[in-house]
Amino acid sequence: MRSSTSGFFAAITLAAVARHVGGNAVVEDFENPAEATGLPKGFAPAVAVEPGLPGNPAPAGKLAKWAVVEEPSRHGKRVLKLVESKNRNSVYNLFLRDEKSPADLSVSVRLRADSGNEDRGGGLIWRMVDEQNYYLARWNPLEKTVAVYRTVKGRRITLQFVPVAGVSGEWHSLKVTMKGRVISIEFDDAKAMSLPDDTWKEAGRVGLWTRSDARSSFDDLAIAPVE
Numbered sequence: 001m002r003s004s005t006s007g008f009f010a011a012i013t014l015a016a017v018a019r020h021v022g023g024n025a026v027v028e029d030f031e032n033p034a035e036a037t038g039l040p041k042g043f044a045p046a047v048a049v050e051p052g053l054p055g056n057p058a059p060a061g062k063l064a065k066w067a068v069v070e071e072p073s074r075h076g077k078r079v080l081k082l083v084e085s086k087n088r089n090s091v092y093n094l095f096l097r098d099e100k101s102p103a104d105l106s107v108s109v110r111l112r113a114d115s116g117n118e119d120r121g122g123g124l125i126w127r128m129v130d131e132q133n134y135y136l137a138r139w140n141p142l143e144k145t146v147a148v149y150r151t152v153k154g155r156r157i158t159l160q161f162v163p164v165a166g167v168s169g170e171w172h173s174l175k176v177t178m179k180g181r182v183i184s185i186e187f188d189d190a191k192a193m194s195l196p197d198d199t200w201k202e203a204g205r206v207g208l209w210t211r212s213d214a215r216s217s218f219d220d221l222a223i224a225p226v227e
Helices: 004-020
Strands: 026-028 043-049 065-070 078-084 091-101 105-115 122-130 133-140 145-152 155-163 171-179 182-187 190-196 204-211 215-225
Touching: 026 091, 078 091, 091 122, 091 215, 105 122, 105 204, 122 171, 133 171, 133 182, 133 204, 145 182, 145 190, 155 190, 204 215
Parallel strands: none
Antiparallel strands: 026 215, 043 091, 065 078, 078 215, 091 204, 105 171, 105 215, 122 133, 122 204, 133 145, 145 155, 171 182, 182 190
């Protein structure tokens, strides 16, 4: 019979492997936040504002409040939650990994749209050059779509969008795979779209994204290189 002690050490080993497979692979389950910040180690919140137009200045952006919270609906004990955003219009709430990830990669997350009047849902950032230049895949349950953008000098440029059946208040999965110039998107483990773009070619940061007053929860962020 397998002892509870051996099971405990096996669980630790599996968790360590999951975080470091292939050298660059990362799995962040948000179970062990840093004591000093209450947020996962190696991540930080940020805010980005889309530039205004003549006669229509950009709104002021405020850093949203993120927290690791207890969540009984998930298999783990905790998830990352955007608990407060006072932003409106084209102000983007970002939660970014400090280290760069490979240019050719797969990145996935579980997410739940909790609330938001002006906007709802959220998405994944990859190949980020800086907070004004990156790729974005986002799910919006108000529009019932998944969309892919390139963000250039702060402005989102739609590359493609497709209808999906995801609803607010339930957990869904979003996955991006990019190799070379080909982007593939999966929603709830089903292929949603595939398209080419070569605006951003180099390794960059990965992160989570919501717009305006959208408050969402995230879990099991997984990043892995693609050969």
